[in-house]
Amino acid sequence: MHTAPIVTDSPAIYHECDYGVTPNPTDAREYDVVIVGGGVIGNVAACALGQAGLKVAIVEAEAQSLASDRGQAYSINLLSVQVFEDLGLWQRIRPQVETYRSVQLSDGDYRKVVQFSPQDLGRETIGYVAEHRILLEALQYGLNTLPNVDCICPATVIETVKKGDQTIVRLVQASAPAQTLSAKLVIAADGSRSPLRQAANITTYGWQYWQSCIVAFIQPEHPHKQTAYERFQPDGPFAILPLPNGLCRIVWTAPRAVADRMLTLNPDEFMAELRSRYGDHMGKLTLVGQPSVFPVRLLHSTRYVKPGLALIGDAAHCCHPVGGQGINLGIRDAAALVNVIEKALAQDKDFAALSVLKQYERWRMGENLMVLGLTDTLTRVFSNKIWPIVLIRRVSLWILQDISPIRSLVLRHMQGLTGKAPRIVGQNPKV
Ligand SMILES: Cc1cc2nc3c(=O)[nH]c(=O)nc-3n(C[C@H](O)[C@H](O)[C@H](O)COP(=O)(O)OP(=O)(O)OC[C@H]3O[C@@H](n4cnc5c(N)ncnc54)[C@H](O)[C@@H]3O)c2cc1C
Structure with a gap:
C-alpha cells in the first residue's frame, strides 16, 4: 500500500x-x-x-x-434523516432526493453478490x-x-x-x-x-491514499430501480448511487495516475473506460456534465x-x-x-x-x-489481489448473503443505527 x-x-x-x-x-x-x-x-x-x-x-x-x-451528491443514512426531521x-x-431500497455489494467479477434490502433493517428504505x-x-x-x-x-x-x-x-x-x-x-x-x-x-x-476519487453524474438507459451498487475492484471501490429523474452518481476510486488521466479524456472516451470496468447492465450510459476528481485521505x-x-x-x-x-x-x-x-x-x-x-x-x-x-x-x-485475502473476503460475501442477522448488523452499522443517536430538542425554554 x-x-x-x-x-x-x-x-x-x-x-x-x-x-x-x-x-x-x-x-x-x-x-x-x-x-x-x-x-x-x-x-x-x-x-x-x-x-x-x-x-x-x-x-x-x-x-x-x-x-x-x-x-x-451524498448517500444520506437514516440517522442523518432523523436530524433533518428534528x-x-x-x-x-x-x-x-432519491431513496434506495437495495444495495448490491460485489467483489470484481465474482458471481456472489450480497443484496441488502430494507427488510434487513425492518424499515421501508435503506437510505437516500x-x-x-x-x-x-x-x-x-x-x-x-x-x-x-x-x-x-x-x-x-x-x-x-x-x-x-x-x-x-x-x-x-x-x-x-x-x-x-x-x-x-x-x-x-x-x-x-x-x-x-x-x-x-x-x-x-x-x-493520503494512493487513490483519488472520480465523481460524475450519468444517465443510464435502463431505470436504476432505486438500487445502489458498490463493486470492489483491485484498483479501489466503485459505487453507483441512484438520484431522482433516473440520474445516477458514480463514485469511482482509482489510483491517482488513472484518475488524473480520466480527466483528460473526452466524454466518449471517459464512458468507454467506465463501461470497460463496469459493464453495461444498466444499458447505454451517458455522461451528464463534467466529471471531477478529489483526493482521498x-x-x-x-x-x-x-x-x-x-x-x-x-x-x-x-x-x-x-x-x-x-x-x-x-x-x-x-x-x-x-x-x-x-x-x-x-x-x-x-x-x-x-x-x-x-x-x-x-x-x-x-x-x-x-x-x-x-x-x-x-x-x-x-x-488487492493477495490470494489468502481474496479467499477470506469471498467467504465473507457468502456469509453476508446467507446469514441475514449478520447482514442486518452490518447494514445497521453503515446506517448509523448502532451508535448513540443525537436528538435535537430545539426551542430551549431557558433562553
Ligand atoms: C469524492 C467524495 C465523495 C464523497 N461522497 C460522500 C458520500 O457519498 N456520502 C458522505 O456521507 N460523504 C461523502 N463525502 C464526504 C463529504 O463530502 C464530506 O464529509 C463533507 O462535505 C464535509 O462537510 P463539511 O461541512 O465538514 O466541510 P466542507 O464541505 O469542506 O465545508 C467547509 C466550508 O468551510 C468554508 N471555509 C473554510 N475556511 C473558511 C474561512 N476561513 N472562513 C469562512 N469559511 C471558510 C469553505 O468555504 C467550505 O464551504 C465524499 C467526499 C469526497 C471527497
Whole structure:
C-alpha cells in the first residue's frame, strides 16, 4: 500500500492571542456562537443552535451560489434523516432526493453478490441520495426563518483571539472594512484543511491514499430501480448511487495516475473506460456534465475541543469515501454538539465550558474512529489481489448473503443505527 503522511499544506492564516492587530473587543458584534464554515455541517449546527434560541453567526467564504453548486451528491443514512426531521427540514428535502431500497455489494467479477434490502433493517428504505445543493438550500431556508441567526457570506475569517471567556473573530469581506465578532464558543466547520484547527495547534494524524476519487453524474438507459451498487475492484471501490429523474452518481476510486488521466479524456472516451470496468447492465450510459476528481485521505484530529472552540465534520476527521460515511459522521457531530449544549442550557450551566465540550468529544471520537478504521480496512482488504485475502473476503460475501442477522448488523452499522443517536430538542425554554 502506498501511503504517505499528510503534510499540513494549507498556510495557517489564523493566529491566536499574540499575533497581528489585536481587535478591540468593545467594537465586536456579540454572539453566543460563531460558526466558521457554511458547508452542510456548519449549516446543520447553525440551524439547530438557532432553533435552541442562541444568537448565532455563521461565516462562509464562498458566495452562496458557489457554495451550493458544488456538483456533489451524498448517500444520506437514516440517522442523518432523523436530524433533518428534528430540524423540521426533511419534508422540504424528501421530494427532491432519491431513496434506495437495495444495495448490491460485489467483489470484481465474482458471481456472489450480497443484496441488502430494507427488510434487513425492518424499515421501508435503506437510505437516500441527495445532491449537496438540495441539502444546502433547505438548510439556508431554515436559517432564513431564524431572526437570531446571521449568515455572513461571502466572508473569510482571518483571525481568532481568545480573551477571557470570549473569542474575538475577525473576518474580511470583499470591498468592505474588516469586521469583528465575539462569541463564547467558536465552532470550526471549515473543512478538512481547517485553518482554525491549525491555528489552535490541534494536531492530526492520517495519510493520503494512493487513490483519488472520480465523481460524475450519468444517465443510464435502463431505470436504476432505486438500487445502489458498490463493486470492489483491485484498483479501489466503485459505487453507483441512484438520484431522482433516473440520474445516477458514480463514485469511482482509482489510483491517482488513472484518475488524473480520466480527466483528460473526452466524454466518449471517459464512458468507454467506465463501461470497460463496469459493464453495461444498466444499458447505454451517458455522461451528464463534467466529471471531477478529489483526493482521498484519512485524517483524525487528536482532540475535538479546546476552551471556547469545537471542531465538527471534516475539520475533525475525514475518511475514505467507501460506504459514503463522511457527511453522515459530520451531521452526527453537529447534532451531538448541539445536544450537549442544549443539556447544559437546560441545567443553567455555561454551555461553552470545557467540561461541556468534552462531553461532545467523548461522545463522538470513539464512533468516528471506528468508522475511519472500518472504511480503511474495507478499502485495504478489497483493493488487492493477495490470494489468502481474496479467499477470506469471498467467504465473507457468502456469509453476508446467507446469514441475514449478520447482514442486518452490518447494514445497521453503515446506517448509523448502532451508535448513540443525537436528538435535537430545539426551542430551549431557558433562553
Ligand atoms: C469524492 C467524495 C465523495 C464523497 N461522497 C460522500 C458520500 O457519498 N456520502 C458522505 O456521507 N460523504 C461523502 N463525502 C464526504 C463529504 O463530502 C464530506 O464529509 C463533507 O462535505 C464535509 O462537510 P463539511 O461541512 O465538514 O466541510 P466542507 O464541505 O469542506 O465545508 C467547509 C466550508 O468551510 C468554508 N471555509 C473554510 N475556511 C473558511 C474561512 N476561513 N472562513 C469562512 N469559511 C471558510 C469553505 O468555504 C467550505 O464551504 C465524499 C467526499 C469526497 C471527497
